[in-house]
Amino acid sequence: MGLAPLLALLLVWAVPVAGQDAGTAAEADAWLSVPQPVMIEHLTISKCEEPLGESFEGIDPVLGQLSGTATLYALPCTAGASRPTYRLYVHETGEIEGVHPTFVAVYTDEYGWQGTARVRAVEWDADAGRFLAEGPRDADGRIGSGVWSWGAFGLKLERFSLIDQSGNAELIYAAPE
Numbered sequence: 001m002g003l004a005p006l007l008a009l010l011l012v013w014a015v016p017v018a019g020q021d022a023g024t025a026a027e028a029d030a031w032l033s034v035p036q037p038v039m040i041e042h043l044t045i046s047k048c049e050e051p052l053g054e055s056f057e058g059i060d061p062v063l064g065q066l067s068g069t070a071t072l073y074a075l076p077c078t079a080g081a082s083r084p085t086y087r088l089y090v091h092e093t094g095e096i097e098g099v100h101p102t103f104v105a106v107y108t109d110e111y112g113w114q115g116t117a118r119v120r121a122v123e124w125d126a127d128a129g130r131f132l133a134e135g136p137r138d139a140d141g142r143i144g145s146g147v148w149s150w151g152a153f154g155l156k157l158e159r160f161s162l163i164d165q166s167g168n169a170e171l172i173y174a175a176p177e
Helices: 003-016 022-028 036-045
Strands: 062-065 070-078 084-094 098-101 102-106 112-116 118-125 130-135 143-150 155-163 169-174
Touching: 036 070, 036 084, 036 098, 062 118, 070 118, 070 130, 102 130, 102 143, 102 155, 130 155
Parallel strands: none
Antiparallel strands: 062 070, 070 084, 084 098, 084 118, 102 112, 118 130, 130 143, 143 155, 155 169
């Protein structure tokens, strides 16, 4: 992304819509609820598509309050053939202040366990305090599906399954109770 589009995008987060305070503007557009430090991180370090481009029309970021000082931001990254991928960040406002790209554990038969910051089908279950998403497909076409919750300093895996095209799920990991 060139300098001019980057500056234009950053202005969206720096200047509220005329006649609206920042809270009203954020309610009108979910992108405005993403803090400027998170957008700067997303626009400068990732290889994602332009967030306000046509590819993401109608696709909003997903936010989850992890703790009193930590918020999860899942920002659309690539449009994809059927669904967008999202890149994950945690914005800390407490003792460990800053924006941190966040990785989650995923599994495929080909590569075993690995960490990724890009997932699909992102959801935040505010009532349960859980993050749900899909990881990559394996060679058999099965999609990884996981559930994570906030630990002391990061997202911890609670459950991970591989789901085939018929909807049959093979449980790969379940956290001990």
